[in-house]
Every structure is written in C-alpha cells, then in structure tokens.
Amino acid sequence: xxxxxxxxxxxxxxxxxxxxxxxxxxxxxxxxxxxxxxxxxxxxxxxxxxxxxxxxxxxxxxxxxxxxxxxxxxxxxxxxxxxxxxxxxxxxxxxxxxxxxxxxxxxxxxxxxxxxxxxxxxxxxxxxxxxxxxxxxxxxxxxxxxxxxxxxxxxxxxxxxxxxxxxxxxxxxxxxxxxxxxxxxxxxxxxxxxxxxxxxxxxxxxxxxxxxxxxxxxxxxxxxxxxxxxxxxxxxxxxxxxxxxxxxxxxxxxxxxxxxxxxxxxxxxxxxxxxxxxxxxxxxxxxxxxxxxx
Amino acid sequence: xxxxxxxxxxxxxxxxxxxxxxxxxxxxxxxxxxxxxxxxxxxxxxxxxxxxxxxxxxxxxxxxxxxxxxxxxxxxxxxxxxxxxxxxxxxxxxxxxxxxxxxxxxxxxxxxxxxxxxxxxxxxxxxxxxxxxxxxxxxxxxxxxxxxxxxxxxxxxxxxxxxxxxxxxxxxxxxxxxxxxxxxxxxxxxxxxxxxxxxxxxxxxxxxxxxxxxxxxxxxxxxxxxxxxxxxxxxxxxxxxxxxxxxxxxxxxxxxxxxxxxxxxxxxxxxxxxxxxxxxxxxxxxxxxxxxxxxxxxxxxxxxxxxxxxxxxxxxxxxxxxxxxxxxxxx
Numbered sequence: 001x002x003x004x005x006x007x008x009x010x011x012x013x014x015x016x017x018x019x020x021x022x023x024x025x026x027x028x029x030x031x032x033x034x035x036x037x038x039x040x041x042x043x044x045x046x047x048x049x050x051x052x053x054x055x056x057x058x059x060x061x062x063x064x065x066x067x068x069x070x071x072x073x074x075x076x077x078x079x080x081x082x083x084x085x086x087x088x089x090x091x092x093x094x095x096x097x098x099x100x101x102x103x104x105x106x107x108x109x110x111x112x113x114x115x116x117x118x119x120x121x122x123x124x125x126x127x128x129x130x131x132x133x134x135x136x137x138x139x140x141x142x143x144x145x146x147x148x149x150x151x152x153x154x155x156x157x158x159x160x161x162x163x164x165x166x167x168x169x170x171x172x173x174x175x176x177x178x179x180x181x182x183x184x185x186x187x188x189x190x191x192x193x194x195x196x197x198x199x200x201x202x203x204x205x206x207x208x209x210x211x212x213x214x215x216x217x218x219x220x221x222x223x224x225x226x227x228x229x230x231x232x233x234x235x236x237x238x239x240x241x242x243x244x245x246x247x248x249x250x251x252x253x254x255x256x257x258x259x260x261x262x263x264x265x266x267x268x269x270x271x272x273x274x275x276x277x278x279x280x281x282x283x284x285x286x287x288x289x290x291x292x293x294x
Numbered sequence: 295x296x297x298x299x300x301x302x303x304x305x306x307x308x309x310x311x312x313x314x315x316x317x318x319x320x321x322x323x324x325x326x327x328x329x330x331x332x333x334x335x336x337x338x339x340x341x342x343x344x345x346x347x348x349x350x351x352x353x354x355x356x357x358x359x360x361x362x363x364x365x366x367x368x369x370x371x372x373x374x375x376x377x378x379x380x381x382x383x384x385x386x387x388x389x390x391x392x393x394x395x396x397x398x399x400x401x402x403x404x405x406x407x408x409x410x411x412x413x414x415x416x417x418x419x420x421x422x423x424x425x426x427x428x429x430x431x432x433x434x435x436x437x438x439x440x441x442x443x444x445x446x447x448x449x450x451x452x453x454x455x456x457x458x459x460x461x462x463x464x465x466x467x468x469x470x471x472x473x474x475x476x477x478x479x480x481x482x483x484x485x486x487x488x489x490x491x492x493x494x495x496x497x498x499x500x501x502x503x504x505x506x507x508x509x510x511x512x513x514x515x516x517x518x519x520x521x522x523x524x525x526x527x528x529x530x531x532x533x534x535x536x537x538x539x540x541x542x543x544x545x546x547x548x549x550x551x552x553x554x555x556x557x558x559x560x561x562x563x564x565x566x567x568x569x570x571x572x573x574x575x576x577x578x579x580x581x582x583x584x585x586x587x588x589x590x591x592x593x594x595x596x597x598x599x600x601x602x603x604x605x606x607x608x609x610x611x612x613x614x615x616x617x618x619x620x621x622x623x624x625x
Contacts, residue, residue: 021444022439022442022443022497023442026443026444027444029497031497069497069498070445070497072444072445072446072447072458073445073447073458073498074447074456075498077498077500078500110508137500137504138499138500138501138504138505139499139500139504139505141508142500142504142505142507142508143504143507145500145501145502145504147500147501148500190413191413191501191502196479196543197479197539197610199539199543204413204414206414206415206416237419238419238422238423239416239419240416240419241415241416241419242416242419271442
C-alpha cells in the first residue's frame with residue numbers, strides 16, 4: 001500500500017512531455033524527474049515512460065556539457081550531477097555524458113581561491129571553516145554547499161567505472177573531505193556552514209541524509225556517530241522530506257531501518273513521493289549507493 | 295579596505311549563507327539621494343501583543359496609508375527562515391492570519407501566501423513548526439512554496455541577461471511584505487526590503503540563494519525592490535522583534551508595533567529609527583534612496599510617533615557604528 005500508492009501517484013502525474021513537476025500538474029523539472037525515474041525504475045524491463053523522461057532530460061543538455069534545471073531556464077546548474085547519475089544507472093556511456101563529467105570536474109566552489117584562503121589563514125574570516133577543498137556549488141561561480149557536493153559525489157561514484165581518471169578520483173576524495181570538514185559540532189550537516197561568527201550552527205535532517213549519501217563508500221569510522229545521529233533525526237523529525245532522505249541514507253549505509261508505517265499518499269509533492277518510495281524496504285534506495293570505492 | 299571590512303565581506307562570501315564576494319568592490323557609500331518627489335506615508339500602529347486585535351490594527355494602518363486593495367491578486371510574503379522555539383525568527387503566524395482576513399475583507403480578488411526559505415528544503419514542515427498550518431485557515435490551499443514554483447524569466451536583473459522568478463510572484467498585483475523586525479549580521483537590519491530574498495527560487499539558485507550573495511547583499515536587496523517595490527506594501531511585525539545576532543540567532547525584543555506603508559524604503563527607514571539604527575548608514579537603504587524616502591523630513595509618520603515606540607536593539611560589534619546618535623525626529 002505504502003509503496004504502491006506512491007508509485008501509482010508518480011505514474012499518474014507524469015507530464016505529457018515525459019517529465020515531472022515538483023508538484024503534480026506543474027511544469028517538468030529535472031530534479032523531480034530524476035527522482036521519479038529512480039523510484040519507478042524496474043531494472044531489466046522495458047520502460048517506455050522512463051525512456052521518454054530520459055529523452056526530455058537529454059534535451060536540456062547545453063553545449064558546455066551542463067544541464068538546465070527545466071525547459072524554461074537557460075543556465076546549467078548542479079542538476080548536471082543528477083543527469084550524470086541517471087546516465088550511470090541507465091548504462092549510458094557516450095561522449096555527451098563524458099562532456100557532462102568534464103563540466104562537473106571543471107566546476108569548483110568559488111571560495112577556493114587565494115583571497116579567501118589567505119583570509120582564512122590570517123583568521124580574518126569569522127567562521128570555523130576549512131576552505132582548502134574545492135567541492136561543488138549550486139551554480140558555477142558560486143560557493144560550495146553540502147547538497148550539490150553530495151549529489152556530485154554520488155554521480156561521479158556512479159560513473160567512475162567508465163571514466164576512471166586520476167582527476168575523478170582526486171575530486172571525489174577532496175569532495176568527501178570537504179563534506180567531512182563541514183560537519184556540525186552536533187555530528188550532522190546543515191546546508192554547509194557549521195559555524196557563523198564563531199557560533200556553532202545546528203545540523204538538519206535532510207542535509208545530514210544527503211551528506212551521508214555523498215560519503216557512501218568511505219570508511220564509516222571517519223564520520224563516527226553520524227549514522228546514530230541520523231537514526232535519532234529519523235525518529236524525531238517531523239520533516240517528511242528529511243525522514244525520506246535519512247531512510248535512504250541509513251539503508252545505503254547498511255543500517256537496518258524499520259519500514260514506514262503503512263499509508264496512502266495524500267500530497268501532490270512529486271519529490272516527496274519519489275524519495276519515500278525510494279527509501280522503502282522494497283524501494284530502489286540502493287541506486288544511491290556507491291558503485292565502488294575510490 | 296579595513297580589516298573589519300575584509301572580515302565581514304570575506305566571511306560573508308565564504309561562509310556563504312549571506313556571503314557576498316565583492317572583496318575588490320568595496321566602495322564609498324553613495325551620496326544619499328533626495329528620493330522621489332513628495333512624501334511617503336508610514337503608519338506605526340501599536341500592537342502590544344499577538345493577542346491584540348491585529349485585524350483591526352492592520353485595517354487602521356492600511357487606511358492611514360491609503361492602500362487600494364479591491365480586485366487585486368494579493369500575495370502575502372512572510373519571513374519564514376528557520377525554526378527555533380527559543381527565539382523569534384519568523385513572522386508570527388497570528389500576523390499572517392490577520393493579514394489574510396484583512397485583505398479578504400478589503401475586497402482582494404484572491405489572497406495567497408508564498409515563501410521560499412533560504413536554508414531549508416521542507417518549507418511546509420517549517421510552516422508547521424512555526425504554527426502557520428495550525429493558525430492560518432486553509433493554509434495549505436493558499437500557500438505556494440516559492441522555491442519550487444514554476445518560473446518565468448525577467449530580463450536584465452542583477453547583471454544577468456535573464457533571471458527567474460516564481461510565476462506566483464510575477465502574477466500578483468500586490469505583494470505584501472510581511473517582514474519581521476530584526477537585526478541582521480551581514481546587512482545590519484532585515485525588514486520589508488530584505489524579505490524579498492525569499493522570492494528567488496531555490497530550484498534555480500539553490501539553498502541558500504548564493505547567486506544573490508555574489509551579486510552583493512545590498513545590491514540584491516535594491517535590485518529586488520526595483521523589480522517588485524512598485525507593486526508592494528509592507529507590514530513589519532515588530533510586536534516582538536529580534537536583536538543582537540539576527541536574523542536567526544538573536545534574542546527576542548518586544549517593541550509592540552506594526553509598521554506599514556507602500557514605500558518600503560520609508561517603512562524600513564522608520565523601522566531602523568525605531569530600532570535605534572541610523573538608516574542613512576545602512577548601505578542598502580542608502581543605495582535604495584532613489585526608490586523611496588530615507589530622510590525623516592520626507593516621511594509622513596502616521597499613527598504613533600517614532601519617539602513614543604523607539605527602543606534600541608542590541609547590535610553586534612561589527613554594526614555598532616550604525617547606532618542612531620541623534621534622537622529620532624518626530625513628525
């Protein structure tokens with residue numbers, strides 16, 4: 001009932017162009033489309049509905065290799081990582097995917113420059129923040145954040161078998177180091193600022209789940225306690241989205257998480273339906289796991 | 295560049311939640327513009343607690359400002375940032391509920407609520423924490439998560455050939471900035487103008503909306519108000535504001551007022567004077583002085599006087615020099 005109600009909702013809310021909106025009946029965006037595709041995937045079987053969605057996503061690739069977040073937006077963003085991850089899962093291995101991987105490798109957080117590193121060295125930046133890592137921003141030219149970094153780590157780990165180069169391995173290792181360096185003192189992660197004006201900031205459930213997914217394949221001793229915190233977050237948070245990400249992350253890290261209470265889906269939120277379906281014991285949560293250790 | 299400016303700007307840039315990498319562009323503040331012709335009305339209405347009759351208070355303030363509402367599609371834009379039960383980060387739910395009733399009573403064609411928080415993805419859950427869902431009738435039916443709304447392009451905004459805004463925002467005839475009266479550790483104060491950061495969609499620009507930080511916080515505030523200010527009205531929740539390390543980690547500061555007006559620059563300047571901050575030293579207000587009135591001589595204060603409600607908000611060390619040194623002018 002729980003899983004089928006969400007998958008049924010997703011099947012019913014696919015747009016005629018093949019994509020999904022953030023909410024049913026809305027325009028297609030890459031992010032909800034990618035989650036819906038992962039949730040609905042049934043490996044090995046013909047999937048015309050998902051092929052149509054994939055075709056739509058590919059039509060959003062720009063000349064520089066990046067992907068636009070929707071048909072209306074003309075600029076490439078972090079969703080390029082989601083397209084690359086989908087390509088890896090679908091076994092697509094061609095020059096255009098390589099082009100997108102190259103774009104991901106070229107993009108670094110804008111704070112990774114001489115000015116801010118010097119400022120950090122001289123203790124002029126009023127925050128406890130390691131700016132020595134590159135990471136990934138939401139948009140090229142902006143600073144590094146946990147969520148786009150986690151998504152890019154997942155994507156690169158998914159395709160590293162096809163594109164194994166020293167640079168891919170270096171960026172993955174450095175990206176993971178960045179995630180580890182941005183951990184909040186409570187043991188989890190927020191959007192990427194663990195400390196502001198020398199005041200520690202709290203972590204959030206959803207970003208803790210995503211950070212843990214970005215670290216999949218890394219030795220768990222390096223983020224000791226984070227999985228226990230994630231379990232506590234999952235039990236306590238009222239955030240359905242946070243719970244869904246934590247469910248996926250904990251399962252990917254081998255934690256035996258109790259399944260959700262049975263129940264239908266009473267929202268129009270495509271992303272939520274997809275992530276809840278993915279995190280179900282019979283869901284496709286394994287698609288978020290690292291294919292191999294770097 | 296002074297050490298303090300470097301620290302503030304690079305901290306903002308790197309820490310990023312409110313960063314602006316403009317290390318090379320620290321400029322002398324612009325001369326304060328005379329502003330538009332005429333005067334702007336700003337109403338200061340007493341509301342000593344959230345259990346006061348806020349509908350009645352808002353109707354009085356709107357009447358004093360002469361706002362026309364009938365037939366308009368109204369979008370209420372509260373300030374919903376994060377939730378912490380120990381402090382007062384967000385526009386109080388009771389203020390929003392009162393505003394819904396007020397604009398419906400005044401004959402709006404429709405009244406919607408929209409917000410796109412800068413840090414958290416789960417907007418509805420935050421709204422739940424802030425008691426919006428429990429307090430505001432039919433909340434889920436009239437609320438739009440602006441971070442995940444469909445968008446349309448606007449030409450030449452913030453140095454970009456095209457910039458994207460939520461369709462709900464673009465379609466509104468009247469945007470009501472339901473802001474919170476707070477200090478802000480990068481901008482000095484966050485009021486009705488800064489509240490427009492929440493109309494920038496996370497689906498395009500991320501969480502936080504880091505593109506704005508790189509364009510510059512004051513510059514972005516001014517650009518957003520240049521874009522939307524002419525179809526906006528401000529109601530600032532100063533019943534209980536936030537002082538110190540705002541906008542998230544400050545402490546509650548009871549003031550007991552609602553501040554309203556169609557000129558958002560004048561409303562925010564008035565709020566600053568109430569808070570003991572000199573608006574002429576707040577960079578985004580100086581920069582926005584061609585959009586509205588900063589000078590007290592050009593603001594027609596209605597309702598309460600500034601002097602009768604003024605109370606100094608604690609300021610962090612980096613903003614101590616914003617303190618208003620002369621007593622507020624009473625008009």
